[in-house]
Amino acid sequence: MTPLRRRGPLDRALSFRTGLALAAGAPPAVLTVLLVFLTAYAWPAIGFNGPGFLSGLDWNTGNLYLDPVRQGALMVQPGAHYGILDLIVGTLASTLVAVALALPVGVAAAVFLAEAVPGTIRTFVSFFVELLAAIPSVVYGLWGVVVLIPLLGRWVFPVMASRLGWLPFFNGEPGSGYGLLTAGLVLSLMIVPLITATVRDAILAQPAALRESAVALGATRFETVWKVVLPGINRVTVGATILATGRALGETMAVLMVSGNAQGALPGNIYSPISTMAAFIASQLDSALGDPSGLAVESLAEIAIVLAAMSLIVNTLARLLLAAVGALRPAGAR
Amino acid sequence: MSPAARPDARQRSPLLRWWRRLGTSAGWAATGLAFLALAAAMLWILQVVVVRGAGALTPSIFTGVTQGNGGGLLNAIEGTAVTSLGALLLAVPCGLAAGIYVAEYRHSGWAAVIRFLSDILVGVPSIVMGYAGYVMMVVGLGWHFSVAAAAITLAVIALPYICRTTELALRQVSMRLREAGYALGGADAAVILRIALPSALPGVLTGILLALSISVGETAPLLYTAGWSDYLWNGQLTNAPIGYLTYAIWTFINEPSVQANRLAYAAALLVTGIVLVINIAARLVLRGAQPARV
Numbered sequence: 001m002t003p004l005r006r007r008g009p010l011d012r013a014l015s016f017r018t019g020l021a022l023a024a025g026a027p028p029a030v031l032t033v034l035l036v037f038l039t040a041y042a043w044p045a046i047g048f049n050g051p052g053f054l055s056g057l058d059w060n061t062g063n064l065y066l067d068p069v070r071q072g073a074l075m076v077q078p079g080a081h082y083g084i085l086d087l088i089v090g091t092l093a094s095t096l097v098a099v100a101l102a103l104p105v106g107v108a109a110a111v112f113l114a115e116a117v118p119g120t121i122r123t124f125v126s127f128f129v130e131l132l133a134a135i136p137s138v139v140y141g142l143w144g145v146v147v148l149i150p151l152l153g154r155w156v157f158p159v160m161a162s163r164l165g166w167l168p169f170f171n172g173e174p175g176s177g178y179g180l181l182t183a184g185l186v187l188s189l190m191i192v193p194l195i196t197a198t199v200r201d202a203i204l205a206q207p208a209a210l211r212e213s214a215v216a217l218g219a220t221r222f223e224t225v226w227k228v229v230l231p232g233i234n235r236v237t238v239g240a241t242i243l244a245t246g247r248a249l250g251e252t253m254a255v256l257m258v259s260g261n262a263q264g265a266l267p268g269n270i271y272s273p274i275s276t277m278a279a280f281i282a283s284q285l286d287s288a289l290g291d292p293s294g295l296a297v298e299s300l301a302e303i304a305i306v307l308a309a310m311s312l313i314v315n316t317l318a319r320l321l322l323a324a325v326g327a328l329r330p331a332g333a334r
Numbered sequence: 335m336s337p338a339a340r341p342d343a344r345q346r347s348p349l350l351r352w353w354r355r356l357g358t359s360a361g362w363a364a365t366g367l368a369f370l371a372l373a374a375a376m377l378w379i380l381q382v383v384v385v386r387g388a389g390a391l392t393p394s395i396f397t398g399v400t401q402g403n404g405g406g407l408l409n410a411i412e413g414t415a416v417t418s419l420g421a422l423l424l425a426v427p428c429g430l431a432a433g434i435y436v437a438e439y440r441h442s443g444w445a446a447v448i449r450f451l452s453d454i455l456v457g458v459p460s461i462v463m464g465y466a467g468y469v470m471m472v473v474g475l476g477w478h479f480s481v482a483a484a485a486i487t488l489a490v491i492a493l494p495y496i497c498r499t500t501e502l503a504l505r506q507v508s509m510r511l512r513e514a515g516y517a518l519g520g521a522d523a524a525v526i527l528r529i530a531l532p533s534a535l536p537g538v539l540t541g542i543l544l545a546l547s548i549s550v551g552e553t554a555p556l557l558y559t560a561g562w563s564d565y566l567w568n569g570q571l572t573n574a575p576i577g578y579l580t581y582a583i584w585t586f587i588n589e590p591s592v593q594a595n596r597l598a599y600a601a602a603l604l605v606t607g608i609v610l611v612i613n614i615a616a617r618l619v620l621r622g623a624q625p626a627r628v
Contacts, residue, residue, distance in 0.1 A: 015522075016521070016522050016523040016526075017439065017522060020431055020434060020435045020439075021435055021439075021444055023427070023428065023431035023432075023435075024428075024431045024432040024434070024435035024436065024444075024448055025432075025448070026428035026429075026431070026432055026493060027428075027432055027448055027451050027452035027455050027493055027494055027497060028447060028448055028451040028452075030455065030490050030493065031451050031454060031455050031458075033470075034458070034463070034466045034470075034490070037466060037469060037470050037474070038462075038465070038466050038469060041469045104368070105368045105371060105372065106368075108364055108365040108367075108368035108369070109365065109368040109369040109371075109372050111365045112365035112366055112368065112369040113369065115365075116362065116365065116366065127617060128373065128376065129369070129372045129373060129376060131376060131610065131613060132372065132375065132376050134547060134551075134609055134610065134613045135379060135551075135606060135609070136550075136551030136552070136553070136580060136605055136606070136609060137551070137552075137553060137554070138551075138553045138580045138583045138584050138602075138605075139379070139383060139551075139583065139602050139605060139606050140379070141583075141584065141587075142382075142383075142583055142587050142598065142599075142602050143378075143379045143382050143383070145587055145588075146382060146386070146587070147378070147382055189372075189375050192372060193372075196372070220354065220358045221358075222357070222358040222361040222362055223354070223357075223358065226361060246457050249459065250457075250458075250459020250460065250461065250462070251459075252459070252460065252461040252553070252554035253553045253554055253580075253584060256584075257584065257587075257588075278459055278461045278462075278554070281461050281462075281465055282461055282464075282554055282557055285465075285468070285557075285558055300465065301465060301469060304461070304462045304465045304466070307459055307461075307462055308458055308459065308462045311457050311458060311459050311462075312454055312457055312458070314457070315453070315454065315456070315457030316454065316457075319453050
């Protein structure tokens, strides 16, 4: 009888599990490399810009026709100064508009899909609306530029500005259609399927006994949903909304195409042209490359770090919240 | 006992009953309107893309390359295919390995680390990925705008999606199926690769298809990794920029010439069509799947 082969340390080291564990390390490795490289690349800019980077309003590459001057350990174009407060405000404001529109519409549509659409066609109807998440960002941008902006700029915004002028931020110059409200509107369409899908699933997963008790107490079906089912899934709704917020913060192409790409000023009203951090990175590399000191390109990397940090915080929050209630959906189509 | 204290007194108040009925009707109407708004937006976008795209989609779009503001889109179609499939080629093995490990050794510490960081990776905005790709590969490694830089950047975006969907698909496979495999003397490798993974195949395939759809529709991460080229790909992985369809949409819709706009509409119809077909296929694959029951 041949003795059973002993598993030595080498066998264990070459085992299936070890190999798989190594191959599985790609996501952590990639994330680490990405953050380390970006930070290392932006390091000179972080030192030069200091905390004023977050509170300044002007993005000035300095006089590119003069020779760079030495400032500390850095070579800097004379007059260079970088501040991105306008971009931070633009990012937060467009995201806020998007979420303010997407949350009520998304939850209401989820209630409709879960409660009013018969089960036989629910899958199909839900799928159709959720395809909004699959449409590429740049196609939203095209739709915005071609049909939405002419409509809003010529007809809707002027009327809103005159009728809703008593509301803060709704009065004043209605603008051309390129601006904060348009960007928020397009963003809201892009993130609403995330809220609708998650909330719909959560409504359907609520135990039947809960509804039955509410109905037994004399509640109508709508009252049951509104007063019993929806409060029961509060945390899911909040989690999905934060996740959608994270997506809106980082959206690039659609915002780039419809926001008006304003620079150096805070939005005066809801129709004002704005820019966001993501859109600014996408639009500015060409001109930043003209800076011989390299500081402009490195400052763009610093924006990328600020944006990534904001998205990471928001996403982690949402995932912790959703994981706690077991409602984390698979990462689906965008 | 006063009438107001009777439990059914509220029910009997006609005003309250009227108020409740109004609230219920208004509530249902609001949910219906919300749904209609979303469906209308979807139809509106599709209508714009299909109507304008169909008018612009001539045979020369598929046969010729872009010449300035005119010509065809063959270069962009080829570029989108090359970068997207290249991204899949890189992301599928890594994503599968990560997803399998996280699902099959789900209680290990390394699995928790991979799962958490992979979720974080999903949250990194794609423009940040693109910029990091620019810093690392285009400048750092000196690859310039290139297929390699573009495909790797797209692969990094697709990676966490594939990992996550693979994990979820494997988790749906019954533990008993695995136990049966072990009882027959199978080792980890055999049980996972020949029993669990085939049972989870539809879910895994769905994830891969969704990753492909994301790659085809992305623009921001490619702006500073792929560049743009009016010519067909010369086969070089580095030092040669490449065109792609989403860039054509973005850049040609802002040109004043009608000819350029037609290119943008044609590209939009192609991209939207491909993405929708992939999404529908993914849904069908998942629906046709019967999870193994033991």
